[in-house]
Amino acid sequence: MNILHFSDTHLGFNDLDILNDENINQREADFYDAFSQVVQQIKLSKPDYIIHTGDLFHRSSPSNRAITFALEQFKILDALDIPFILIAGNHSTPRTNLSSPILKIFESFKNIHVSYNQEYKKIEFEDVVFHTLPHMNDDSKALEQIEICESNIDAKKKNIMMMHCSVGAWYLMQEFGEWVYPTDKEYIFQKMDYVALGHWHGFGKVGKHENVYYSGSTERTSLNDKRNSKGFVELTLNGSLDVEYKEISIRPIISKEIDCEAYASSLEMLDASDTKDAIVEVRLKNLSALQSIDIQNSDIKELFPDAMSVSIKREFKRDANETDLKDVEALSLEEFFLEHIKEDANEEEFDRLKGKVQELFAHYEESNDDTI
Numbered sequence: 001m002n003i004l005h006f007s008d009t010h011l012g013f014n015d016l017d018i019l020n021d022e023n024i025n026q027r028e029a030d031f032y033d034a035f036s037q038v039v040q041q042i043k044l045s046k047p048d049y050i051i052h053t054g055d056l057f058h059r060s061s062p063s064n065r066a067i068t069f070a071l072e073q074f075k076i077l078d079a080l081d082i083p084f085i086l087i088a089g090n091h092s093t094p095r096t097n098l099s100s101p102i103l104k105i106f107e108s109f110k111n112i113h114v115s116y117n118q119e120y121k122k123i124e125f126e127d128v129v130f131h132t133l134p135h136m137n138d139d140s141k142a143l144e145q146i147e148i149c150e151s152n153i154d155a156k157k158k159n160i161m162m163m164h165c166s167v168g169a170w171y172l173m174q175e176f177g178e179w180v181y182p183t184d185k186e187y188i189f190q191k192m193d194y195v196a197l198g199h200w201h202g203f204g205k206v207g208k209h210e211n212v213y214y215s216g217s218t219e220r221t222s223l224n225d226k227r228n229s230k231g232f233v234e235l236t237l238n239g240s241l242d243v244e245y246k247e248i249s250i251r252p253i254i255s256k257e258i259d260c261e262a263y264a265s266s267l268e269m270l271d272a273s274d275t276k277d278a279i280v281e282v283r284l285k286n287l288s289a290l291q292s293i294d295i296q297n298s299d300i301k302e303l304f305p306d307a308m309s310v311s312i313k314r315e316f317k318r319d320a321n322e323t324d325l326k327d328v329e330a331l332s333l334e335e336f337f338l339e340h341i342k343e344d345a346n347e348e349e350f351d352r353l354k355g356k357v358q359e360l361f362a363h364y365e366e367s368n369d370d371t372i
């Protein structure tokens, strides 16, 4: 039996304010592309079952474009005549009972089986039972549902458990309403042939359990996620369990560092050859306050002409100039500028310039207010 497990596709996610040629947010398009790559693979490998462990959409009320994209892709999948089992994650579960769960839109598809009602649902086939526990907002109800799940294990068939949660505290995503699977119920995992997990965005086996896996997300929903490898799981269940992680191709995130203490030579050594179409993050380290004024973001961006985006992080020197730095942080630009003049000018000249500077800054602020 071959099963393809993927998760956390977050359709509709967007970021970075960059549009592509079709006027779609580039990052949003990247997520659609990642999803399409998995669908391509499904068409090629034709597994016996397809499972998705939650966060299909990024929001519980996705945009029209995200819904349209999903419906197009699900139509392709449905036509393959492969059962596709799908559960709701925290991102696709409404927080109140007033709104209708988005996964309901797939109810009418012949081969698509959805579980989103915040309760255990058994989805059964000739040779396998999928024990689905979708995201639940209520922990005590969840515990009950886990017990129902355990009592439904079928010794004559393969048993696959599907959840969207953190197993223990290790896989928390620092999001609202996360569900933590209770540690004292982990023994149930041993009674399953495979436990398919969603929520954590990296691929991996969970702790000591040989049959419990997160497939990871298909793209990064945060630039703090530096993993450049995203993909899905292909598992084979013939007597023993064989798990294979398959990588898809995503936009890379590349970190670069410029040491401002040796600025010129650091620039010379900079290699931008791996930054084509990438999300580039540049750390300017050992920066002094004055250097920080001299080095413009636009100068740094020019160093990576082929990158999709460049973000710059300024890290100030912590040693000798620490007091300097504190002063700069506490001062406004106007005050900082005046301090700078004070160093070079005599008292009389300083008083004259002070008036000018204050006038100019007042004028600047006024004209700035106009534009807002």
Ligand SMILES: [Mn+2]
Binding pocket: 008, 054, 055, 089, 091, 199, 200, 217
């Ligand atoms: Mn997620």
